Amino acid sequence: MAAVFESRLSRLISSMRESGVVGALVSPGTNLFYLTGLSPSATLERLFALLVSSNGEVSLLAPKLYENELKGTWIKDVRIWSDSEDPYEILKGMIEKHFGRSGGIAVDDCMQAVHLLRIYGFLRNYDLRPLGGLISGLRILKDEGELELMREAARIADETMERIISEDLRGKREKEVARMIENTIVDLGADKFSFDAIVASGPNGANPHHTPGERRISEGDVLILDFGARYRGYCSDITRTFSIGKPHERAIEVYEVVKEAQEMAVQAVREGVVAREVDAVARGVIASKGYGERFTHRTGHGLGLDIHEDPYIAPNSETELRNGMVFTIEPGVYLGGEFGVRIEDDVALIGGRGERLTRTTRELLTL
Ligand code: CO
Ligand code: CO
Numbered sequence: 001m002a003a004v005f006e007s008r009l010s011r012l013i014s015s016m017r018e019s020g021v022v023g024a025l026v027s028p029g030t031n032l033f034y035l036t037g038l039s040p041s042a043t044l045e046r047l048f049a050l051l052v053s054s055n056g057e058v059s060l061l062a063p064k065l066y067e068n069e070l071k072g073t074w075i076k077d078v079r080i081w082s083d084s085e086d087p088y089e090i091l092k093g094m095i096e097k098h099f100g101r102s103g104g105i106a107v108d109d110c111m112q113a114v115h116l117l118r119i120y121g122f123l124r125n126y127d128l129r130p131l132g133g134l135i136s137g138l139r140i141l142k143d144e145g146e147l148e149l150m151r152e153a154a155r156i157a158d159e160t161m162e163r164i165i166s167e168d169l170r171g172k173r174e175k176e177v178a179r180m181i182e183n184t185i186v187d188l189g190a191d192k193f194s195f196d197a198i199v200a201s202g203p204n205g206a207n208p209h210h211t212p213g214e215r216r217i218s219e220g221d222v223l224i225l226d227f228g229a230r231y232r233g234y235c236s237d238i239t240r241t242f243s244i245g246k247p248h249e250r251a252i253e254v255y256e257v258v259k260e261a262q263e264m265a266v267q268a269v270r271e272g273v274v275a276r277e278v279d280a281v282a283r284g285v286i287a288s289k290g291y292g293e294r295f296t297h298r299t300g301h302g303l304g305l306d307i308h309e310d311p312y313i314a315p316n317s318e319t320e321l322r323n324g325m326v327f328t329i330e331p332g333v334y335l336g337g338e339f340g341v342r343i344e345d346d347v348a349l350i351g352g353r354g355e356r357l358t359r360t361t362r363e364l365l366t367l
Helices: 002-018 030-036 087-099 113-118 130-141 145-166 174-187 202-206 250-269 273-287
Strands: 021-026 047-054 060-063 077-081 103-107 126-130 196-202 222-227 229-231 240-243 300-302 309-313 326-327 333-334 339-342 344-348 353-357
Touching: 002 021, 002 030, 002 047, 002 130, 021 030, 021 087, 030 047, 030 130, 047 087, 047 130, 047 326, 060 087, 077 087, 087 103, 126 130, 130 309, 145 174, 145 222, 145 229, 145 240, 145 344, 174 222, 196 202, 202 222, 202 333, 202 339, 222 339, 240 250, 240 339, 250 273, 250 326, 250 339, 250 353, 273 309, 273 326, 309 326, 339 344
Parallel strands: 021 103, 060 077, 103 126
Antiparallel strands: 021 047, 047 060, 196 222, 222 240, 300 309, 300 326, 326 344, 333 339, 344 353
16 A cells, blocks of 8 residues: 555655755645545644655654544654644744755645745745645656546546436526536445536536526526546546537537537547647637637646646647546537537547547437
8 A cells, every 4th residue: 555655755755856855745635645645634724744855754743633543554753733732833843854954845735825824934944836846747647546546437427427317407407407416426436526516508508617506407408517526536527518409500510519629639639749739629620610719718637636737738738748647628619698518528648549538428419
C-alpha cells in the first residue's frame, strides 16, 4: 500500500529539488490524498498539514480528533496536537526543523488562507510558491491503477445515463431530475457525484453551467444532462443532449455540428499533439458551420482526483499530450433564449491514441 505513495513522494521530492524548493506544505484535499491516501473529513478549521522536505523527511501534524484514524498510517512521524495546544507554534517549529530557516516552500493551492495568515509573519522568511505547479506534472500522468478507477467512474456515469433516460422525464422539474441522477450515481457504488449534476432544459441549456431549477421538462425541449461520478477518489464527467419528443430542424442541425466537432476532436487526440491543436479542431468544425461565436468555452479539461485539472484543452494550452493523460472533449453550441447542445466524453490517451472511457451513444435520442 505504502509503495505507491512512497514512489509519488520521491517523484515530488525530485521535482522540488529541481525547482530549488526545500519543503512542501500539503493540506487536506486531492494532493494529500494523492501523496498519502489520507482524506480526513471536516478538517477545515483545525490545522492538518503534511510536511515533505527536499531531503526526504515526511511528517504529519494532525488534530487529536484524527488520532485513531491515523493509528495504522504508514507515515512514521506523526505529531498529534490537542485543543489545549497552539498548532501554529508547533507548525513553525516543524518547518524550521525540517525545512531550515529560509528557502523556497511549496504551499498547497487549497490550503485555507486562515492557516497561512496565522503564520504570515514567520513565513516571510521563506519564498512561497504554489504546490500545484510542482505536483501537476506528476498527477497529469495516470498509472494503470488510476486508469482502472477512472474506467469504473466512467462506467457508473454511463449506467446512470442509461437509467435516467429510461425514466419518463416529461413534467419533472430540473432539480428533481438532478436529485435522481445524484442518487443513482451513489446507488451504483460511487463515493459520491463528482459535481452537482446539471439538468438544463429548453432555453436554460444555452447557459453552459445552468443550476437546475423549477422549470419542468416539456415536449419539444432540447435537454442537456451533465454529471459525473467519483469512484475511490477519481472523477468522471459526461454530457449528453436529448430531444423531448420529435426534435425540431434547428436542434437536429446544431446537434450534428456539435457531434462532428466532438468526433473530430477525439480523432485528433494523439501522443505528441499539443492540447491547443485539439481545441482548434473542435472550434474549426463549429466555426465552419457558422456557429463559432456560439462555442463559448474551452473544448475540455483534465480529469482525475479533481474534476478540473491539467491538461486543459483550450486555445492557449501548450501542453503536449502524452500517454496516461485523461481529459474531457466537450464542445457545445449555445443559442441564447432557445437551447444549447453539448456532447462530452472522458478520453484517455492510451497507446498513442484517444480512447473514450464514457461510451453512451452520441446519436441524438428522442425521449
Ligand atoms: Co461535464
Ligand atoms: Co467537463
